[in-house]
Amino acid sequence: MTAPAALLPPLPGHGGTGEPVLQVRDLVKHFPVLSRGVVRRRVGDVHAVCGVSFDLHENETLGLVGESGSGKTTLARTVLNLERATSGSVRYGGRELTELSRRRMRPLRRDLQIVFQDPYASLDPRISVHEIIAEPLRIHGRYGTRGADEVRELLRLVGLNPEHGNRFAHEFSGGQRQRIGIARALALRPRVIVLDEPVSALDVSIQAGVLNLLMDLQSELGLSFLFVAHDLSVMRHVAGRVAVMYLGRLVEIAPARQLFARPAHPYTQALVSAIPLPDPRKERARKRITVQGDVPSPVRPPSGCRFRTRCPKFAAQLTESERTACVEEVPALADRGSGNPVACHYAESIELL
């Protein structure tokens, strides 16, 4: 076991207050692409996560937002060591998680939990809800004599009727199942919970209840949330700080208020202006920044800045010589005058809302 090491130096400009609980540095995750046929050779890599660094602080919600293929889910899983990192480091409580075997990892699982996106697929259909929530307690030898009471208490905590413990997951609606998933994650009283798109499968009216529940849990229990989502409106509501991901890289990180008021990365700007507002007058009067085309393949990401192929700034505003930097040089995530780290050579804050 590695000796408890001191905290890593903080990341300049990333913001956040309180002790860092989880520190991620230069995390890389590649998946091999194998050729077809009998002998499957490695013909390339899916660059899912490329050199991502962030700190998750005590009692904060860090939002991780990005579209499909941005690598946000892979990042979340790699942070929890559910996927082996290709390189880089994840520190929790002075321990380097990426080096731990599954067995060594087990005691840390009590502190680091996850809630999955799909409330239908993430609960075993063959065991009762009581058993689903009891499972973490049993695995970590905490079920004992009080286990049954504890499960009932957890059900009550997430707003479900404790008497329904003997039912099966499919007897519940989507929102109720997601609550079951939350109860399971809470059972071990973790410090960090990774929420992987916890509400994106739910209808709006149901989603609001789950969001309220999560926020109550956090403020009362002092949890740290890594909240992964593609929905910026949800992000704005729950997150203190937001990190925006595009094709495996962080492109901007800022306190939520600032990010939405004055986004500096062209991609963040495009994202913010693409979200439709449920307000007819505002929605019709908005200034829009639109991007072209679709997200490129993460197998062969563009050189330099990965967003340049769709970047409205690159296409319309930059001169030929300015574009060279975008093509040749990977923009570092650094403050370029906007007050927060942005990975764009020509970052510039714009007010969009």
Place this chain on the structure above:
Amino acid sequence: MTVIDPGEESGAVLDVTGLSVEFPTEDGIVRAVRGVGYRLERGESLGIVGESGSGKSVTALAVMGLLPRSARVRGSVRFEGAELLGLSDNQLSDVRGRGIAMVFQDPMTSLNPVYPVGYQIAETLQRHHPDLTKRAARERAVELLGTVGIPSPERRVDAYPHEMSGGMRQRVVIAIAMANDPDVIIADEPTTALDVTVQAQILDALETARAETGAALVLITHDLGVVAGHTDRVAVMYAGRIVETGPVEDIFYAPRMPYTLGLLGSLPRLDREEERLTPITGSPPSLLNLPPGCPFAPRCPLRREVCDSTEPPLHQAGPVGHLSACHFAAELVGAGADQVFDAVGADAEALARFADTAPSTEEDPA
């Protein structure tokens, strides 16, 4: 903007009245759509919003005659005055092509995987203009692909659907819809499977298609934001019925149905910071053996006795054209979601107990 007035006989391009759809299942009859009616003037756009299971997609499929045979459809669907319900498949497919075009959530349901997309567009064009030469049809296909925002259309015209991304395919579907030069486009959750940046592009493409063809649009979605920006009128569906309908601004700024108000209050907003969301408690009712009374009553904070016995009809609830199916619509005048709904979250007592109690055992076997 139009008034829904069943008495009036005018040039509505699509007129749906008393539409109901039932699916017989082993457990009984599922009443997926219960008396839905709307009329669409030429060039107008109507948004139909509702959560999953509200019957919004079934309504669209019923209009298009695309439901499975086991479904029992009643009511009337008139396209340019001609009744569509009860037409044979052949007669319907003629209407489908020329009069009403459909854009589904999954573009692959309308694309043939074994033909290049350009060929599929050209084929549609030639069906409607038999005198069009092959070459001209192809040129027009390229043009249409460009119109819906596909980059380098001359190259893409020979691509197969599987070689394209989801957003690209959806654009091809819209191009095919345009090739039909329809009078009505029904788009059923056209952007649900797509990323937001792509969603914006698709919605733009839909707008372009409307502008070019002058078609009326029925936009079915669960996303209130999409409706806010792209439709003139809105119909909110719940448990197989339209529970509120009216001009888009009336619905968003002065809802007269607690469900609509609840939906708006549940929505986290990008444009303002709200402390608490006000969810609607409970879940939508099962459409099987629906109890009498207002289907929203079990979740409704305004519920009274009458709500459990009588299902309120759609009635005038505000300015012209604003209808609501709530007994107490008048009480919602000037009410905000936070005044009507509770901002429930975690059970405070259980949470306090949980925060106080220590884990039962500290040691770990591992």
Place this chain on the structure above:
Amino acid sequence: MTDTEAGTQRPRVDGEFTVRQRTQTQLVLRRFLRHRAAMISLAVFLLIVLWAFVGPHLWHYSYRKYTPDNSQPPSWKHPFGTDASGYDAYAQIMRGTQTSLKIAILIALGSTLVGAVWGAVAGFYRGFVDAVMMRVADLVLTLPLFAIALVISSRSGGSWYWIAVVIAGLTWAYVARVVRSSVLSLREKEFVEAARALGASDARIIFRHLLPNALGPIIVNATVLVATGILTETALSFLGFGVQPPDTSLGLLVAQAQTAVDTRPWLFYIPGAFIIAIALTINFIGDGLRDAFDPRQQRVRQ
């Protein structure tokens, strides 16, 4: 509790559990009960089982006792007649059916147990473990079942459980392959990853989550194996390498009667009919189960 309400608030009975689905088990059962051929087969099969296991206690002749009558055609006294030595064929066929069923069921249980665990472990670990384990299974499948069974069981003295063990030892690989393929898809499900995120051990994931979810194909296969088992046992006994006298089995009875097909046809045709009846009913039951478990059979949803 309703979807968003906290536990202390007024309980609402309506509105909850709107997703009124049945459990998987109930669904499967319903579909199975509707499968007419399978239901009739199940009834016939259960009757045969009951008859074979309870019948001997009620019948006034033992399969081991000579009766004074020999070579009698079927009569009230000897419903299935008697053979040349005076054995009552009714008693013998009851005993034979019993032995054959015992062997078949043991084969099904044994190979299912071994095969399911083998396949689940291979499918769960994939990679090298999978390659090695499945090559072993392939090897077993390539062995000429019959030749091996002949050699081994001829040395085992013909006791029924030895025969069952030998045949099971050669058929488990079928089950292993089926279970492996269903575990390969199950292991990608999110609930398996959820268990891993909770720190569950591999054994827990395999036995608590994967195998119970693969129960459908396992049960279907076990049924088919009963039929295979009966036919294999019959064939072995027919060739004289299976059950040895004084015990008897359906295969042995047919073998013993082959010289009497023309003179005392009842001795040959009646046990033969039983073999066919058992194999056929089990195949129909298997079909019914397969249809019941098949997800494509699910009801049309909205």
